[in-house]
Amino acid sequence: MVGQFFDVSEGKAKRKIIESDPKRVIGLLILLALSASFNHPIILAGLGLVVLSLCLWAGISWRYACLRLLLLIPFGLGAIVLLPFAIDGTVISSILGFSISLEGVLLATRLIVKLVICHFLICLMLSTTPFTALLRALIRIGIPSVIVEIMLFTLRYLAVLFEEIERMILAQQSRGLTIASFASWSSYKRCGELLGVLLIRSYERSGRIYQAMLARGYGSITMQEGEVAHERHSNRKSFLPVSGQNESD
Amino acid sequence: MNAIRIENLSYQYPDKTKAIDRLSIEIPIGSKVALLGPNGAGKSTLMHHLNGIKLPQQGTIEIMGLPLNNKTVKQIRQKVGLVFQDPDDQVFSATVWEDVQFGPRYLGLSEEEIEERCNMALGSVGMLEYRSKPPYHLSYGQKKRVAIAGILAMKPDIVVLDEPMSYLDPSGQDELAYLLKSLNYFGKTIIVSTHDVDFAAAWADQVILLRDGKLLVTGEPDLLVDPQWIQEAKLHLPRIARLFYMLPPFKDKKLPKNELEASRLLYEILEPEAEEDRLEKKG
Numbered sequence: 001m002v003g004q005f006f007d008v009s010e011g012k013a014k015r016k017i018i019e020s021d022p023k024r025v026i027g028l029l030i031l032l033a034l035s036a037s038f039n040h041p042i043i044l045a046g047l048g049l050v051v052l053s054l055c056l057w058a059g060i061s062w063r064y065a066c067l068r069l070l071l072l073i074p075f076g077l078g079a080i081v082l083l084p085f086a087i088d089g090t091v092i093s094s095i096l097g098f099s100i101s102l103e104g105v106l107l108a109t110r111l112i113v114k115l116v117i118c119h120f121l122i123c124l125m126l127s128t129t130p131f132t133a134l135l136r137a138l139i140r141i142g143i144p145s146v147i148v149e150i151m152l153f154t155l156r157y158l159a160v161l162f163e164e165i166e167r168m169i170l171a172q173q174s175r176g177l178t179i180a181s182f183a184s185w186s187s188y189k190r191c192g193e194l195l196g197v198l199l200i201r202s203y204e205r206s207g208r209i210y211q212a213m214l215a216r217g218y219g220s221i222t223m224q225e226g227e228v229a230h231e232r233h234s235n236r237k238s239f240l241p242v243s244g245q246n247e248s249d
Numbered sequence: 250m251n252a253i254r255i256e257n258l259s260y261q262y263p264d265k266t267k268a269i270d271r272l273s274i275e276i277p278i279g280s281k282v283a284l285l286g287p288n289g290a291g292k293s294t295l296m297h298h299l300n301g302i303k304l305p306q307q308g309t310i311e312i313m314g315l316p317l318n319n320k321t322v323k324q325i326r327q328k329v330g331l332v333f334q335d336p337d338d339q340v341f342s343a344t345v346w347e348d349v350q351f352g353p354r355y356l357g358l359s360e361e362e363i364e365e366r367c368n369m370a371l372g373s374v375g376m377l378e379y380r381s382k383p384p385y386h387l388s389y390g391q392k393k394r395v396a397i398a399g400i401l402a403m404k405p406d407i408v409v410l411d412e413p414m415s416y417l418d419p420s421g422q423d424e425l426a427y428l429l430k431s432l433n434y435f436g437k438t439i440i441v442s443t444h445d446v447d448f449a450a451a452w453a454d455q456v457i458l459l460r461d462g463k464l465l466v467t468g469e470p471d472l473l474v475d476p477q478w479i480q481e482a483k484l485h486l487p488r489i490a491r492l493f494y495m496l497p498p499f500k501d502k503k504l505p506k507n508e509l510e511a512s513r514l515l516y517e518i519l520e521p522e523a524e525e526d527r528l529e530k531k532g
Contacts, residue, residue: 152342156343156385208338211297216399217355
């Protein structure tokens with residue numbers, strides 16, 4: 001099922017590191033910020049060691065973490081391959097007349113190390129924190145609830161969107177669309193039309209989702225009133241739609 | 250008291266399409282109602298009115314004696330639960346448990362009450378063991394059940410379902426029909442919009458036929474085996490009635506709307522004396 005691809009909490013860790021979800025999320029986000037900010041090789045090596053130890057302690061699935069590493073390729077590979085050629089400095093080698101600088105190689109290495117550390121930190125966070133708990137923790141640490149809601153809806157409906165694309169492509173294939181014909185101008189035009197239809201369908205679906213939310217009381221009290229009512233009973237700050245207490249709590 | 254009382258309801262969309270035209274209906278408490286009509290008859294628009302998603306432009310709607318307007322819409326939404334046709338539109342949270350909690354949380358209930366209601370709702374649709382699953386791990390029928398649980402958790406008096414049988418496999422349809430019957434048994438008024446005449450004839454105790462936004466006729470499910478009304482409503486006879494309609498000996502008899510009535514009719518024709526005896530004894 002397409003949706004399983006989006007199950008970010010599939011790599012379940014054996015230990016949570018810190019019991020409280022918000023504290024764990026804050027701790028890992030601080031480590032993330034540090035890894036992104038520091039450039040000194042010794043500090044980066046230290047951070048790498050800390051992250052590696054945490055991953056080992058938590059017992060994350062290495063297969064899950066390494067497979068997800070592939071997702072970094074489109075973002076990191078281009079910059080890393082080009083940097084040694086693009087940065088001026090001490091020339092250490094040359095390929096096809098293009099010189100490779102030592103400074104470029106060091107910068108590219110630093111970038112790879114930072115990307116890998118951040119990647120394992122994210123994997124650690126997703127493996128130790130169920131997705132709904134993560135969203136609740138984000139609300140608790142002050143991320144605006146509208147942003148968290150957008151994250152939730154994006155994740156929930158990406159799977160639906162991909163299934164819709166799959167159905168539309170199948171329907172077009174059943175009427176003659178072939179992979180080979182993608183090279184033609186008319187196929188590009190058809191892809192554009194497909195995206196247009198997808199946009200309209202998504203827009204219409206968003207209207208229906210909103211109606212379904214209204215039907216269950218959304219908007220009948222303001223978010224703030226809801227928070228007050230909810231707080232009164234539960235001392236929990238989040239409200240919608242990541243508000244619920246997960247059974248894992 | 251009626252669960253729903255609609256008087257002279259009219260609704261026109263911004264593009265001037267008249268979706269509902271001077272509609273008046275009464276639905277008693279505890280009834281099982283099937284709303285039928287061709288596409289564009291105004292079924293969905295009417296259902297949106299029952300939950301207050303759309304407010305009457307003309308006419309009045311009373312839900313459990315409460316008039317529907319801007320001030321009462323919040324109370325109305327607690328009394329009427331609306332289950333949408335596509336569960337992907339309705340089940341929007343990250344997990345089943347989160348989704349069922351959505352409605353009760355907007356009622357400002359305590360954590361214990363929310364937990365109790367969600368357990369009850371998921372239990373009654375047989376989905377309690379799936380509580381921590383994300384919706385995209387569920388089959389279409391399971392998502393439909395979760396959508397219904399989300400409504401039941403709000404403890405509505407009336408449950409309105411838009412095309413509940415669509416895309417369900419036959420066993421899913423049977424399970425849903427059973428679920429709807431049991432909900433009705435526990436006192437809920439159930440209103441179902443459907444094109445499925447066989448289901449409506451077997452399940453409903455009141456049918457409402459709409460066409461072009463107007464009420465064609467309302468009454469007992471026997472209307473669904475009346476060829477004249479069926480033709481007017483652009484529907485077709487239930488399968489079992491169609492079979493009897495084609496056979497000359499039954500042409501002038503009242504057509505059966507379900508298997509039980511069909512077997513009685515056959516018995517009456519094949520064993521007329523035995524049937525007379527049975528009627529005499531009954532009399």
